[in-house]
Amino acid sequence: MRKRGWWMGLTLLACAPAMAGCPPMGQDRASLEALKSSGFAVADPDGKRALAMGLVECLGDPDPTLRDGIAYEALQHWMRAGDFDVAAVRGLRDALLARLDAADPHGVSRPFAALVLAEVARTDRIAPWMSPAEREAMLARATAYLASVRDYRGFEAGIGWRHGVAHGADWLLQLSLNPALESVQLQRVLDAVALQAVPASGHAYVFGEAGRLAQPVAYVARRGLLPEAAWQAWLDGLVARLGPMPPGGDAAWLARRHDLTAFLLALYLQSDTSQNEALRALKPAIAKALAGG
Structure with a gap:
């Protein structure tokens, strides 16, 4: 009877986010650490679903153990194990999308919502459940999120990862x-990546962002849906985003050149080592961009 009441409390938590917090209702740090030690085993499906909704709140916690080591890992584990039905995954998606619009005082909630939304997107790739309209809406939110990132902090002692650009990628x-995404939609992926591959702010990436940004581009190329002219225009646009160095030099321009070079090198390595013909065919165009167009 006591156990049933505990799970009912978690269900109320899922229905009343204004009352939510981290740890979720009915939990404390010790119980969440025990949950992780158990391999995130929760026998009751309804209880697991309610707990998952509660752990969404922990994605905004400044404690990296709760946020990254427990909340993110639990949500990823359950979704990759196929533990939730479509209704549950839709509920998680909606709660995570709401976090993108909510206040984020510690700068961690939005990037970790984006990271878990990647896992939601993965469930649709493995076993399609989104309608075309839902998939289009998710693409719009994902491209808008990556384009909107202005907090470029990566790792910070004490609070751990923020990594908004990498998580958006x-x-x-x-x-x-x-495979449900069509060529026009894939072009929008490329356009969003371009905005952060050469960020206007002049921030120099030092936490592996270039490699993470190159990954979706490489997989778009593997699809083989975009013509050579589109790829050349996109790469030319990257070089044009940098532009010539201002007279007398400029630290922000040099940082942006660093970002562009790191991104293109990561993409070139992908094309050089891939067995996919469509991706390998991009090598000359990438090399030309590396040489400055």
Whole structure:
């Protein structure tokens, strides 16, 4: 009877996000650490679904153990194991999308919502459940999120990862892998990546962002749906985003050149080592962009 009441409390938590917090109702740090030690085993399906909704709140917690080590890992584990039905995954999607619009005082909630949304997108790729309209709406949110990132903090002692650009790239990676996306939609993935491959702010990436941004681009190329002219125009556009160095030099321009070079090198490595013919065919165009167009 006590156990049943505990799960009912978690169900109320899922229905009343304004009352939610981290740890979720009925939990504390010790119980969440025990959950992780058990391999995130929860026998009751309804209880697991309610707990998952509660753990969405932990994605905004400044404690990396709760946010990254428990909440993210639990949600990823359950979705990759196929533990939720479509209604449950839709509920998670909607709660995560709402976090993208909510206040984020610690700068962690939005990037981790994006990272878990990548897992939601993956479920649709593995076993399609979204309607075309839902998939289009998710693509719109993912491209808008990546384009909107202005907090470029990666890892910080004490709070751990933020990594908004990398997490946005991971979300687009899962979408670019989805065979249901058409060429026009894949072009939008590329256009969103371009905005952060050469960020206007002049921030120099140092936490592996270039490689993560290159991943969705490489998988778009593997699909072989975009013509050579489209790829050449996109790569030329990257070089044009950088533009010539201002007279007398400029630290922001040099940082942007660093980002562009790192991104193109990561993409070139992907094309050089791939056995996919469509991706390998991009090598000359990527090399030309590396040489400055």
